Amino acid sequence: MKAAALLLLCLLSTAVLALEPGERLAPWTLLDQHDVPYTLNDETRILLVARDMDGAKLVDAALEGKPKGYLDERHAVFLADISRMPRIIATLFALPKMRDYNYRILLDHDARIAPRYPAGEGEVLWLQLEDGRLVEQKVFKEAVALEQALAAEQP
Numbered sequence: 001m002k003a004a005a006l007l008l009l010c011l012l013s014t015a016v017l018a019l020e021p022g023e024r025l026a027p028w029t030l031l032d033q034h035d036v037p038y039t040l041n042d043e044t045r046i047l048l049v050a051r052d053m054d055g056a057k058l059v060d061a062a063l064e065g066k067p068k069g070y071l072d073e074r075h076a077v078f079l080a081d082i083s084r085m086p087r088i089i090a091t092l093f094a095l096p097k098m099r100d101y102n103y104r105i106l107l108d109h110d111a112r113i114a115p116r117y118p119a120g121e122g123e124v125l126w127l128q129l130e131d132g133r134l135v136e137q138k139v140f141k142e143a144v145a146l147e148q149a150l151a152a153e154q155p
Helices: 001-018 053-064 087-098 145-153
Strands: 030-031 037-039 046-050 075-080 106-108 124-130 133-140
Touching: 030 106, 046 053, 046 087, 053 075, 053 124, 053 145, 133 145
Parallel strands: 046 075, 075 106
Antiparallel strands: 030 037, 046 124, 124 133
16 A cells, blocks of 8 residues: 555656646756856746766767857756766866866756756756746757757857
């Protein structure tokens, strides 16, 4: 009986996390790799979410060679879940490298925000927003496809 109740609870919690078109995303604030705060707002048109290093590498490859401000021009932000990265590794190696990137990375150190968005392992979740509401979501597993989708967005 307890197992059945637990299974039902898990299924219900998964259903609650599913995002539906038209749903307003709750605002949140995170620091980027330069410790500058960013708050999700109605101006954001694209939210890219990577839940692991492989997903983050896809974003990096898609943005390779792009000028500074490329994401900003498209009203896009990149959220990286780094909660599974040991704090010492993040502090000594990952963050110094991220500071060299010419795009903003919003860092979720404690898995406080990223779990709201159903990005899978090795992929990037693209949430298309309008006035803070979800319009569409896509999943990218290849950097070239992500790069093409970003290029198609008009600045």
